[in-house]
Amino acid sequence: MGLEVCKAVDAAADLDLVALINQGDSLESASGSGARVLVDFTNPGVVMENLRWAIGQGIHVVVGTSGFTEERLAQVRGWLAEKPGVGVVIAPNFGIGAILMMRFAASAARYFDSVEIIEQHHPRKLDAPSGTAMHTARLIAEARKAANCPPMPDATQEELDGARGTDIDGVRVHAVRAAGLVAHQEVLFGAAGETLTIRHDSLDRSSFMPGVVLAVREVVKRPGLTLGLDELLD
Numbered sequence: 489m490g491l492e493v494c495k496a497v498d499a500a501a502d503l504d505l506v507a508l509i510n511q512g513d514s515l516e517s518a519s520g521s522g523a524r525v526l527v528d529f530t531n532p533g534v535v536m537e538n539l540r541w542a543i544g545q546g547i548h549v550v551v552g553t554s555g556f557t558e559e560r561l562a563q564v565r566g567w568l569a570e571k572p573g574v575g576v577v578i579a580p581n582f583g584i585g586a587i588l589m590m591r592f593a594a595s596a597a598r599y600f601d602s603v604e605i606i607e608q609h610h611p612r613k614l615d616a617p618s619g620t621a622m623h624t625a626r627l628i629a630e631a632r633k634a635a636n637c638p639p640m641p642d643a644t645q646e647e648l649d650g651a652r653g654t655d656i657d658g659v660r661v662h663a664v665r666a667a668g669l670v671a672h673q674e675v676l677f678g679a680a681g682e683t684l685t686i687r688h689d690s691l692d693r694s695s696f697m698p699g700v701v702l703a704v705r706e707v708v709k710r711p712g713l714t715l716g717l718d719e720l721l722d
């Protein structure tokens with residue numbers, strides 16, 4: 489992802505790529521470069537350190553790295569409170585189609601008895617379930633709660649651990665890893681006599697780049713924490 493982002497920023501006439509940071513490089517090389525925005529696609533083990541450093545330097549941050557819990561978000565808000573002019577965009581998925589898939593899933597959530605999420609990714613993905621699946625589950629749970637939907641009626645007993653996936657805010661999530669895949673997600677809704685499937689496929693990593701470039705342009709105008717790209721698209 490890091491290399492794809494470098495190519496996309498380099499190709500944008502209104503943006504300058506001023507620094508590339510690899511594992512082992514000093515973050516200080518970014519401050520010396522005059523960078524206004526740091527883009528982070530690393531891993532959940534290092535992203536917080538990078539965020540704290542950039543916010544402290546007054547550098548805006550666009551984050552694609554997964555692994556953001558409520559605790560982590562609270563920590564980021566705390567750092568931002570000390571630097572009121574700085575903006576951070578954290579997006580579980582920069583694909584425009586994926587953002588619409590989540591939006592449509594949240595809209596459909598109240599009308600069905602059952603909903604389960606099946607995410608599918610390339611075999612090198614380190615985290616499971618994906619950040620997108622967790623975010624989708626939370627959006628669905630919020631929508632169902634707001635509409636006073638009852639709990640889902642589906643059996644959750646398992647003969648073997650994991651057979652029914654994992655429970656995120658009452659929504660079952662299943663993670664598949666297989667060679668040949670890139671990043672895919674199905675949200676399967678069920679009610680009496682009908683199902684609705686909302687599916688998104690990222691077939692290539694270029695699918696994330698228009699969203700990343702949009703976030704880089706927008707983050708400098710949005711102090712504080714912006715979660716997801718939804719509001720940037722409106």
Ligand SMILES: NC(=O)C1=CN([C@@H]2O[C@H](COP(=O)(O)OP(=O)(O)OC[C@H]3O[C@@H](n4cnc5c(N)ncnc54)[C@H](OP(=O)(O)O)[C@@H]3O)[C@@H](O)[C@H]2O)C=CC1
Binds near residue numbers: 510555582
């Ligand atoms: N929001 C979105 O739309 C998307 C999010 N993602 C997420 O982005 C993250 C990265 O994904 P992906 O590119 O596939 O993962 P990779 O493992 O291919 O790349 C991560 C890179 O980060 C490097 N790295 C590790 N530590 C540091 C550090 N301290 N400073 C700088 N670089 C470091 C790694 O170096 P090394 O190889 O030496 O370990 C590696 O090159 C994941 O969390 C993934 O889930 C991915 C795609 C889209």
Ligand SMILES: O=C(O)C1=N[C@H](C(=O)O)C[C@H](O)C1
Binds near residue numbers: 581609614620
């Ligand atoms: O690791 C990936 O590849 C992806 N990670 C993100 C996630 O965890 O949701 C976004 C997309 O699914 C690709």
